[in-house]
Amino acid sequence: MIRIKSSVVLMAFLASYFAISQTFTAQDTLRGSISPERAWWDLNYYELNIEVRPDEKFIAGSNLIRYRVLDEQKIMQIDLQPPLKIDKVTQDGKSLRITSNGNAHFIKLKKKQKKGDYNTIIVYYSGHPKEAIRAPWDGGFSWKKDGNGKHFIATSCQGLGASVWWPNKDHMYDEVDSMAIIVKAPKGLMNISNGRLRKVDKATNTYHWFVANPINNYGVNVNIGDYIHFGEKYQGEKGLLDMDYYVLRDHLDQAKKQFKQAPMTLRAFEHWFGPYPFYEDGYKLVEVPYLGMEHQSSVTYGNQYQNGYLGSDLSGTGWGLQFDFIIVHESGHEWFANNITYEDVADMWVHEGFTSYSENLFLDYHFGTAAAEEYVIGLRRNIKNDIPVIGPYGVNKEGSGDMYYKGSNMLHTIRQLVGDDEKWRQILRGLNADFYHQTVTSNQIETYLSDKTGLDLTAIFNQYLRTTMLPVLEYGIKDGKLSYRYTNVVDGFVMPIRIFVEGKSLWLNPSGDWKTKELGGDLATLQIDKNFFVEILETNY
Numbered sequence: 001m002i003r004i005k006s007s008v009v010l011m012a013f014l015a016s017y018f019a020i021s022q023t024f025t026a027q028d029t030l031r032g033s034i035s036p037e038r039a040w041w042d043l044n045y046y047e048l049n050i051e052v053r054p055d056e057k058f059i060a061g062s063n064l065i066r067y068r069v070l071d072e073q074k075i076m077q078i079d080l081q082p083p084l085k086i087d088k089v090t091q092d093g094k095s096l097r098i099t100s101n102g103n104a105h106f107i108k109l110k111k112k113q114k115k116g117d118y119n120t121i122i123v124y125y126s127g128h129p130k131e132a133i134r135a136p137w138d139g140g141f142s143w144k145k146d147g148n149g150k151h152f153i154a155t156s157c158q159g160l161g162a163s164v165w166w167p168n169k170d171h172m173y174d175e176v177d178s179m180a181i182i183v184k185a186p187k188g189l190m191n192i193s194n195g196r197l198r199k200v201d202k203a204t205n206t207y208h209w210f211v212a213n214p215i216n217n218y219g220v221n222v223n224i225g226d227y228i229h230f231g232e233k234y235q236g237e238k239g240l241l242d243m244d245y246y247v248l249r250d251h252l253d254q255a256k257k258q259f260k261q262a263p264m265t266l267r268a269f270e271h272w273f274g275p276y277p278f279y280e281d282g283y284k285l286v287e288v289p290y291l292g293m294e295h296q297s298s299v300t301y302g303n304q305y306q307n308g309y310l311g312s313d314l315s316g317t318g319w320g321l322q323f324d325f326i327i328v329h330e331s332g333h334e335w336f337a338n339n340i341t342y343e344d345v346a347d348m349w350v351h352e353g354f355t356s357y358s359e360n361l362f363l364d365y366h367f368g369t370a371a372a373e374e375y376v377i378g379l380r381r382n383i384k385n386d387i388p389v390i391g392p393y394g395v396n397k398e399g400s401g402d403m404y405y406k407g408s409n410m411l412h413t414i415r416q417l418v419g420d421d422e423k424w425r426q427i428l429r430g431l432n433a434d435f436y437h438q439t440v441t442s443n444q445i446e447t448y449l450s451d452k453t454g455l456d457l458t459a460i461f462n463q464y465l466r467t468t469m470l471p472v473l474e475y476g477i478k479d480g481k482l483s484y485r486y487t488n489v490v491d492g493f494v495m496p497i498r499i500f501v502e503g504k505s506l507w508l509n510p511s512g513d514w515k516t517k518e519l520g521g522d523l524a525t526l527q528i529d530k531n532f533f534v535e536i537l538e539t540n541y
Contacts (some may be wrong), residue, residue: 274428316378320375497534501519
């Protein structure tokens, strides 16, 4: 009998252990936890008003924060990362005392905070924000120049936190209900931000944008450049949707050709996920000097007007070159990240697993199920199984990058278990309807999928999200009978799997114990369905 080496299981355990036992600092906790100084007030409205001075790599401005009092407290935590500095904070025109601890700043309020009241503070700040080194992975401000020597500027801050460039309540659990973004840009350049453009003050070249829907902090962005605008109307499930495109002047012709994929993307995703979640704010693609990001209603694009991921196919199957990865992937985040948003970055798979899976569903809609299956199976070659997909909670720490490809293959496997594509589609649409504009935990999503599929998926989620172990289906054939079992699995892992004998579809129900079954037919033709994300091992049991 061939067995998985015990060292493999040991390594998987150690990977999980060290992921959990990392050392975190007080700053990690201040950034990643719902502290008492955050919990007593609920965000209602931001009015971010800044001036951007690229020649100095300097910004200055204010953020008006309106909030509802949930509990009568007096200390409020506001986050802003050095080297930016808070100049002052006021409430009702009175300056307030500030005590700082690294990135966290504690504001002592003078006014009595009565439960149910709506109050406002204004935070004034300035400085030289962190410059992005490798945006969007190492974010901040990107201070670049276009091919004509004009300033080309953008922000990106997922993971790092929006407090790297503006003061806010920098935790994902509390999304602001609506927001104004007012940006004074250098003369001759445009600023494009989230939502809809209300007006441009031509005298000062100040752009006034307004977001009518809840928005997470890292989804807020500033993009400044020598932009040309074009657009179209998309007839979607909720009526006409404004689709606006902002690209560098010299790239207009390329953009008009490449961005034809944008309405194709929305058509596929509205089919699978339900209506685009932000009709009130419109949809934008905005060219930036980095690869791209899922900024809500202001999706940023830097894929150099080519299909694939910078021209490459992540799946190695050829199907990844049939679409522009950034248009499809980042637009998919409008449903999973911007509509349904993780409460803690430890559950980032809810964003990236579903959105990686959305690439597969784009292909399914436009090129057929066989193409989609080849693509998502091809993505497995990128999985490292280094640390668990779900990270430690309360310290602003995400899990493994496997959240993309492992997450999408887990969801693809669940689709096979459901065995009814229309039911599966309605479940995905139901997710976006029932968690519309909400922050969620992984447990909420896991419970929802178990309830709606009618399957107990608990052990499956524990296996793929909380360990580094890949299930192994061991099987052997003897005397015309098939014996099989799972190894390298968590306790209670029982997952049906489809096989084919002489082309006929059959189901097995393996567990951790050997089972033997006489199937009939020529077992030499046995094939195990590759759509299930397991390792296959033939053995002489």
